[in-house]
Amino acid sequence: MLVISCSDKFKNVVLILFFLYASTSFGQHKESNGFYRFLDSADIYVSENPKRAQSFLDSIPESPKGLMEGKLAEFYQLKALVSDGLNEEAKKFHYFMLALRYAKLEKNHTIAGMASLELFYITYIVKNDTTAFKYLEDAKTYYTLENNTNGLAEVMQMPAYVEFYKTNYKKSNQLILEHLEDYKKIEDDGYYYMYALFMLCNNYKHLHDLKNAHKYLNLLKGLQNDKTISPSLHTSHLATAYNCLAEVHLEKKAVDSSFYYLLKARELGKFMNNTDRENHYTLFADYYENIADVDNKKVYVDSLKYLHEQNLKENIEASIQINDELLNSENQLEIETNKKNINKYLVLGLIGVLLAVSAFITVRYKTNKKKLKSFSKRDKEFSYLQTNHEKLKVKVRGLEDFITEVKKEVKQIATISDTAEQRNEIRKLYKNIYHNSSTLLNKGESHLELINELNVEFFNKINSIHPELNHSEVIICYYIFTGFKNKEIAAFLNSSNRAVESKRYRISKKLSIQEKEITLIDYLQKI
Numbered sequence: 198m199l200v201i202s203c204s205d206k207f208k209n210v211v212l213i214l215f216f217l218y219a220s221t222s223f224g225q226h227k228e229s230n231g232f233y234r235f236l237d238s239a240d241i242y243v244s245e246n247p248k249r250a251q252s253f254l255d256s257i258p259e260s261p262k263g264l265m266e267g268k269l270a271e272f273y274q275l276k277a278l279v280s281d282g283l284n285e286e287a288k289k290f291h292y293f294m295l296a297l298r299y300a301k302l303e304k305n306h307t308i309a310g311m312a313s314l315e316l317f318y319i320t321y322i323v324k325n326d327t328t329a330f331k332y333l334e335d336a337k338t339y340y341t342l343e344n345n346t347n348g349l350a351e352v353m354q355m356p357a358y359v360e361f362y363k364t365n366y367k368k369s370n371q372l373i374l375e376h377l378e379d380y381k382k383i384e385d386d387g388y389y390y391m392y393a394l395f396m397l398c399n400n401y402k403h404l405h406d407l408k409n410a411h412k413y414l415n416l417l418k419g420l421q422n423d424k425t426i427s428p429s430l431h432t433s434h435l436a437t438a439y440n441c442l443a444e445v446h447l448e449k450k451a452v453d454s455s456f457y458y459l460l461k462a463r464e465l466g467k468f469m470n471n472t473d474r475e476n477h478y479t480l481f482a483d484y485y486e487n488i489a490d491v492d493n494k495k496v497y498v499d500s501l502k503y504l505h506e507q508n509l510k511e512n513i514e515a516s517i518q519i520n521d522e523l524l525n526s527e528n529q530l531e532i533e534t535n536k537k538n539i540n541k542y543l544v545l546g547l548i549g550v551l552l553a554v555s556a557f558i559t560v561r562y563k564t565n566k567k568k569l570k571s572f573s574k575r576d577k578e579f580s581y582l583q584t585n586h587e588k589l590k591v592k593v594r595g596l597e598d599f600i601t602e603v604k605k606e607v608k609q610i611a612t613i614s615d616t617a618e619q620r621n622e623i624r625k626l627y628k629n630i631y632h633n634s635s636t637l638l639n640k641g642e643s644h645l646e647l648i649n650e651l652n653v654e655f656f657n658k659i660n661s662i663h664p665e666l667n668h669s670e671v672i673i674c675y676y677i678f679t680g681f682k683n684k685e686i687a688a689f690l691n692s693s694n695r696a697v698e699s700k701r702y703r704i705s706k707k708l709s710i711q712e713k714e715i716t717l718i719d720y721l722q723k724i
Contacts, residue, residue, distance in 0.1 A: 247282030270300035310339035436465035
């Protein structure tokens, strides 16, 4: 009879508990990472194709809490931006409120600032509520904490927009012109300069200063090739400007000029939001009234009626959906609370069982200590242990030999002066390691040490030039530099091809590759 010691039994129990916990945590982490890639994909399409971005967000469960730890602010921010692109104002306000709520919890000051700014605009401009200025102050605070100069520039533009909204056009112009050159100098995002030109153009139109209005309109149109501005965003501002010009000319009874700008605006109709579209139909109805065309006026009056009915229907549906989400959120919160309580009781129960087992084993250990010594001396037990020991020695020796051979190959590759030949040999070595020792590859630190030995200069240089790249992005850069394809990189990193493609896109975005008009692999070869 073999008697196991108290310490061995205790270790076994601890290992089983740790394994169960680690398996659960890994499963949740892996599932979460799967959902994170939907966020990345939605972020790519949110500006130009909000419906496609929505399809990626819809792939995430309705109750993302617990699955999107640290990413809930980003999730609801994207939901709000999609709602904005689809002209769903009620949902937009709801999701920006949630984005602000979770941004505060996650201490994501950039999203908190952006959400506060959007809530200011909706509350003040749409709802005409002066309490909105609290959101504007909050936006300034969050952007200051993050040292976000671009965000602060947008906050600085809001007083000018408030004056424009209050029809104080001269005051609005004065506030914009004071900082126009500062907006123009923001090279990484042309939105702020574009928005300033847009307001100047509209202010001068309402002041009937058409010379300056056309001057800033032409500057606004000249930004259509600015790659830092979303094309759809630029076009929507142009549509608003054309509507405004049509309105000014209609007030002056210049119906031909008004009709010209109405047609220009209609060409950009799909980029208008609901407010612009309503204004556009109203202007067309007024135009046809001025030229006594009753039939066409009726067409646009009917269009206005239909638009109002659609907006009402969408608002009702949005309210129902928001209520369902709030109810679902409360239910989910109750479920999560119950789960936490169950888990707490389970852990306490396991600890109690563990303590009882430990106490029992301790008593048995003291009683059977003498028997353990005599049993351990038996030939059969000794032979059994010796056999296992020999097997273990063989396994360790095999692993040592494998590692020794790999190190020899690494040193041999390091002496090759031809870069192309060296890279080819590295690829062969990686594939050999992957096919013969997947266990070794799964150990992230050993894997990184092996890579660093092969090309220390590359890692030193890219970390020096681009400190903004994180650990996993640097690894992918090295694989790309070495000449591996996405499929091969995915295999080495135990990831998906789609995840690698998403990583490559984010790396290119961080390194501003598109602006340099060069491919990522060529850029990495160059540095």
